Amino acid sequence: MDESVQPNMVIKSSSIVEDYEVLWRKSLGTGVSGPVRLCVKRNTGEKYALKCLVDSKKARTEVLLHQRCCPHPNIVQIYDVYCNSVQFPREAVARSRLLVVMELMNGGELFDQIIREKHFTEKKAAAITKQIVSAVCHCHSLNIAHRDLKPENLLLKEKSEDLQNVTIKLADFGFAKEDIGLVTPQFTPYYVAPQVLEAQKQQRLERSGLKTPPGTPYTYDKSCDMWSVGVIIYIMLCGYPPFFPETPSKQMTPNMKRKIMAGEYRFPENEWSMVSGMAKDVIQRLLEVDPVKRMTVQEFIHHPWLLGEEAPELALLSPAIMQDKDALNEVMHAHAQQLTAMRTPDTSFQLKPLKSAENPILKKRLKAR
Numbered sequence: 001m002d003e004s005v006q007p008n009m010v011i012k013s014s015s016i017v018e019d020y021e022v023l024w025r026k027s028l029g030t031g032v033s034g035p036v037r038l039c040v041k042r043n044t045g046e047k048y049a050l051k052c053l054v055d056s057k058k059a060r061t062e063v064l065l066h067q068r069c070c071p072h073p074n075i076v077q078i079y080d081v082y083c084n085s086v087q088f089p090r091e092a093v094a095r096s097r098l099l100v101v102m103e104l105m106n107g108g109e110l111f112d113q114i115i116r117e118k119h120f121t122e123k124k125a126a127a128i129t130k131q132i133v134s135a136v137c138h139c140h141s142l143n144i145a146h147r148d149l150k151p152e153n154l155l156l157k158e159k160s161e162d163l164q165n166v167t168i169k170l171a172d173f174g175f176a177k178e179d180i181g182l183v184t185p186q187f188t189p190y191y192v193a194p195q196v197l198e199a200q201k202q203q204r205l206e207r208s209g210l211k212t213p214p215g216t217p218y219t220y221d222k223s224c225d226m227w228s229v230g231v232i233i234y235i236m237l238c239g240y241p242p243f244f245p246e247t248p249s250k251q252m253t254p255n256m257k258r259k260i261m262a263g264e265y266r267f268p269e270n271e272w273s274m275v276s277g278m279a280k281d282v283i284q285r286l287l288e289v290d291p292v293k294r295m296t297v298q299e300f301i302h303h304p305w306l307l308g309e310e311a312p313e314l315a316l317l318s319p320a321i322m323q324d325k326d327a328l329n330e331v332m333h334a335h336a337q338q339l340t341a342m343r344t345p346d347t348s349f350q351l352k353p354l355k356s357a358e359n360p361i362l363k364k365r366l367k368a369r
């Protein structure tokens with residue numbers, strides 16, 4: 001048998017070069033897992049993007065969850081996956097790698113296109129958001145949280161003069177997670193207690209053979225995706241992020257964490273006076289501190305702002321502000337850091353086992369048992 005099969009995933013063990021010509025030196029972009037390369041299907045001449053991942057449980061989860069979310073018009077499509085032994089120059093030995101053939105996104109990253117826009121308006125920002133939300137809605141309805149929603153992972157199908165007509169797709173499922181709300185109780189911050197209850201309810205439903213209804217349940221990881229969408233909209237509308245450190249910093253400062261936890265951000269008059277109240281309402285609901293109260297994707301998809309009917313046609317200041325490449329890189333770095341912080345379980349909230357409690361009243365009670 002040529003293929004190893006996991007539910008929803010077919011991995012070919014035949015050599016990729018039989019089917020595709022891989023242009024190993026042609027990098028389309030680089031991430032932590034190395035360059036994404038160009039490849040051409042031999043029997044059609046069609047071009048694709050190729051991501052090479054060292055074979056591991058994590059890599060297989062990435063591919064599996066990405067494939068589960070395909071096909072969708074706003075998610076980068078996976079066409080083929082191979083598991084081949086590959087040795088790159090400067091490597092001592094060959095390594096088993098997953099070679100993921102994806103649709104080619106020729107238009108680059110979303111923010112690079114926004115910078116080039118001559119007349120970027122709130123209406124366009126709403127149209128872009130609609131596509132992003134459609135992708136997120138699809139993932140969440142399958143109980144998959146993306147957890148790495150950042151501008152670098154929003155790719156354009158092709159280059160265009162006008163963002164209004166371009167298809168935007170979500171890429172990179174490297175941090176995606178099946179999210180049915182199974183949060184280990186000892187790592188659960190107190191404020192997410194309702195979702196633990198919800199998760200337990202869902203577990204009971206699943207055990208009894210009932211399927212999880214689409215769009216539910218509410219869970220922490222999904223709410224993080226919504227927070228990210230809020231940050232991305234905020235930046236599109238004004239050109240800078242809602243939360244930023246006073247001085248440039250490579251690390252996430254305690255003060256930054258405090259600001260995020262307290263929802264401490266503003267709508268400075270200079271850039272925001274030209275933005276509608278409806279857009280601000282959307283941002284406020286997405287940057288809501290309490291993940292339980294934060295707007296879900298199901299709620300957002302019906303929000304009138306997404307229709308863009310009442311959005312002003314005024315040219316926003318954001319493209320000009322984002323042209324400062326260093327500042328923009330700092331913005332993207334800060335957002336990536338914030339996402340990392342959100343993905344890390346907060347061990348400071350670990351609940352002590354009852355037996356090790358120092359509380360004298362508890363000790364007395366335990367003795368009396």
Ligand SMILES: Nc1ncnc2c1ncn2[C@@H]1O[C@H](COP(=O)(O)OP(=O)(O)OP(=O)(O)O)[C@@H](O)[C@H]1O
Pocket residue numbers: 028029030031032033034035036049051076102103104105106109152153155171172173174
């Ligand atoms: N389908 C595609 N078509 C064209 N370019 C792509 C495609 N997928 C990825 N790229 C380019 O390659 C870059 C890295 O891709 P990707 O984010 O999937 O890799 P990664 O190693 O997981 O990165 P990260 O460091 O963001 O986790 C992207 O930012 C983009 O510029």
